[in-house]
Amino acid sequence: MPDTITLQVTRYRPEAGAPTLQEYQVPFREEWAVLDGLNYIKDQIDGTLSFRWSCRMGICGSCGMTVNGDPALTCGTFLSDYAPGPVRVEPLANFPVIRDLVVEIDDFMRKLPKVKPWLVRDEEPAVADLEFLQTPAELDAYKQFSMCINCMLCYAACPVYAIEPDFLGPAAIALAQRYNLDSRDQGAHQRLDVLATADGVWACTYVGECTNACPKGVDPAGAIQRYKLTAATRTLRSFLLPRAAR
Structure with missing residues (x-):
């Protein structure tokens, strides 16, 4: 198993123009969900990354994003499902994007x-x-x-x-x-x-x-x-x- 895995994350600022993909290397741990990887980026690499989450238990529904082209709850989608990577994380389709991975509902x-x-x-x-x-x-x-x-x-x-x-x-x-x-x-x-x-x-x-x-x-x-x-x-x-x- 790899020591790290690449997350390709959509970055979007309305004032900065079109969305772009930014790559981050996060630790690969079998028990980590995609949401854990995003939280690692937020806490350890880039505090400007914006996304929603709350319960981390598949109950609140707020961490929905597009993972490798499919809509999914990032708290219930594991990095090991996509090893060796990369894992592409984008905002949900069909909704206006407010910032990065945050959509307007x-x-x-x-x-x-x-x-x-x-x-x-x-x-x-x-x-x-x-x-x-x-x-x-x-x-x-x-x-x-x-x-x-x-x-x-x-x-x-x-x-x-x-x-x-x-x-x-x-x-x-x-x-x-x-x-x-x-x-x-x-x-x-x-x-x-x-x-x-x-x-x-x-x-x-x-x-x-x-x-x-x-x-x-x-x-x-x-x-x-x-x-x-x-x-x-x-x-x-x-x-x-x-x-x-x-």
Whole structure:
């Protein structure tokens, strides 16, 4: 095994022009993730390097970057996977770059509230009735889609989002489906007008790269396809059933 490994890191300053790749030699240790290599650069070589991270445990989702061409959580991607190197670390694709490896996610933050990713109830219950019991089977219906950590890897991998910035995107739709499938939620009809649109599920061409990129096994592509069936069924019912029977 080598003593060191080369990290080729994108450096970008808006005032300095186009992004460039800068090479750094970091110690090669099998237990080190790519994030450890970046922290070594930040602490020992170049304190001007900018990137996001928080928990270092695959929970917060903030350390998502492009590693050798693929969107990944740098805390869960190990240097040993790329030995003998080099390892190219770039910002996530499909997002404006603020500085170095830091991207702007304002677009996602604007879209997320549109799908109402919270429990919607038709009537507010009394304080004494705030507990909504749920069976294990009811939990299993949506549990997979609840694992999303908003890491944005699916947006970086999505070819539709790359060319159609109005697309709601995989994570937002998967989170909407998480609540649509929750037995405690009564807001599915409110989300329909947002999801069943040209910028919602119908924009998806089912390439499936969002699911491949997801570090938590959420399967946003599957969530989108399931909702397409729901939307199509409701539209068909609106044409075939008398209004009183809907």
